[in-house]
Amino acid sequence: MIKIIEKYINQIIRGDCLELFKDIPDNSVDMTFADPPFNLKKKYTSYKDSLEFQEYLNWCEQWISEMVRVTKPTGSIFLHNIPKWLTYYATFLNKFAHFKHWISWDASTAPMGKSLQPAHYGILFYSKKEKGTKIYELRYPHKRDRKQGYLLKDYGGKKDKLHPFGPLVSDVWTDIYRIKHNKNRDPHPCQLPTHLLDRLILLSTDENNIILDPFSGTGTTAISAKRLGRKYIGFELDKEYVEISKRKLEVVKPNYKLGENWVSFYLNDIITIRNNDWDSLKKYFVVPEPMRTIDFNKTKLTDKKLIPKEKEVIYNINNICEIEKPKRNGNKIEKIKIEETERNIENKRTIVL
Numbered sequence: 001m002i003k004i005i006e007k008y009i010n011q012i013i014r015g016d017c018l019e020l021f022k023d024i025p026d027n028s029v030d031m032t033f034a035d036p037p038f039n040l041k042k043k044y045t046s047y048k049d050s051l052e053f054q055e056y057l058n059w060c061e062q063w064i065s066e067m068v069r070v071t072k073p074t075g076s077i078f079l080h081n082i083p084k085w086l087t088y089y090a091t092f093l094n095k096f097a098h099f100k101h102w103i104s105w106d107a108s109t110a111p112m113g114k115s116l117q118p119a120h121y122g123i124l125f126y127s128k129k130e131k132g133t134k135i136y137e138l139r140y141p142h143k144r145d146r147k148q149g150y151l152l153k154d155y156g157g158k159k160d161k162l163h164p165f166g167p168l169v170s171d172v173w174t175d176i177y178r179i180k181h182n183k184n185r186d187p188h189p190c191q192l193p194t195h196l197l198d199r200l201i202l203l204s205t206d207e208n209n210i211i212l213d214p215f216s217g218t219g220t221t222a223i224s225a226k227r228l229g230r231k232y233i234g235f236e237l238d239k240e241y242v243e244i245s246k247r248k249l250e251v252v253k254p255n256y257k258l259g260e261n262w263v264s265f266y267l268n269d270i271i272t273i274r275n276n277d278w279d280s281l282k283k284y285f286v287v288p289e290p291m292r293t294i295d296f297n298k299t300k301l302t303d304k305k306l307i308p309k310e311k312e313v314i315y316n317i318n319n320i321c322e323i324e325k326p327k328r329n330g331n332k333i334e335k336i337k338i339e340e341t342e343r344n345i346e347n348k349r350t351i352v353l
Ligand SMILES: C[S@@+](CC[C@H](N)C(=O)[O-])C[C@H]1O[C@@H](n2cnc3c(N)ncnc32)[C@H](O)[C@@H]1O
Pocket: 015, 016, 017, 018, 035, 036, 037, 038, 044, 045, 046, 047, 188, 190, 191, 192, 193, 214, 215, 216, 217, 218, 219, 220, 221, 235, 236, 237, 238, 241
């Protein structure tokens, strides 16, 4: 049994998840996360995203059952989708797994067209067993006014008692944005931001735990798992997405760490920490003094060099295996072979069209 799963560890495997699940033993994975096609007619390269209503739900029930089967008794099951489909997922899951939370992710999009268009996604959090699930308290940075830098919430006379890093994470997430710029995107219609996965992984797993994503896309879950020192298994139908994932995973290292503690970095900040880690993390921060000045004084890293750097992966979508670096020449973009460069993580890849 152990041998079978070893074959899949730290791999993105091309194929239909329902077939590939058959090789994964019961109770062998610490966290399963699924971001399936939403049946919204999105333009995937290999998958037709427009099934009949009941056909879609029947298909979902099959892979959801597999997710529960392979998850360990201490493990967690996360399902990302629009609220409409999550209501059906929850009804189904309530029969044989345990509801923990419905996380509402306000991904900060501005839907246009008509009122009450979905502007948030849901992430259902279920556990395999009622008790004994691995789960950790998390904190995120205090929200501030973008221009003035003041705390958004008015804490009145209680500012002295605020946690220097930030509040505990609730079930509404408004601080994680969708990938906005094309230069940071893969050629995939619905790539998730890695710091969303970082948060789920820090919430429910430990170092070296196994995380499985049956709809891996361009490898967001695997990348986050690797950066956080976890093991990953990704299933993906599409050859191109598998290739992109592999290229990105080659340059990613288990370096989302401050000292001994795993943390989630995004741009020049830390987006999620574990509450219990603060005592050993605080030496890496300049904390406002006196504490009430936190109203306009951010808790900052002592040194920006603590933020890990990653090699840049640049690829031509028609020839993914070639690494190229675009060079601007007037308005023309020339393609030249690259020497790999180091840059900050926010600029980690460019798609050369
Ligand atoms: C919503 S996307 C996942 C995006 C991913 N979370 C990311 O950040 O890149 C769904 C993915 O599932 C893949 N897919 C669809 N049906 C599949 C199947 N039966 N088995 C495996 N992958 C499948 C699609 O090709 C698509 O890349």
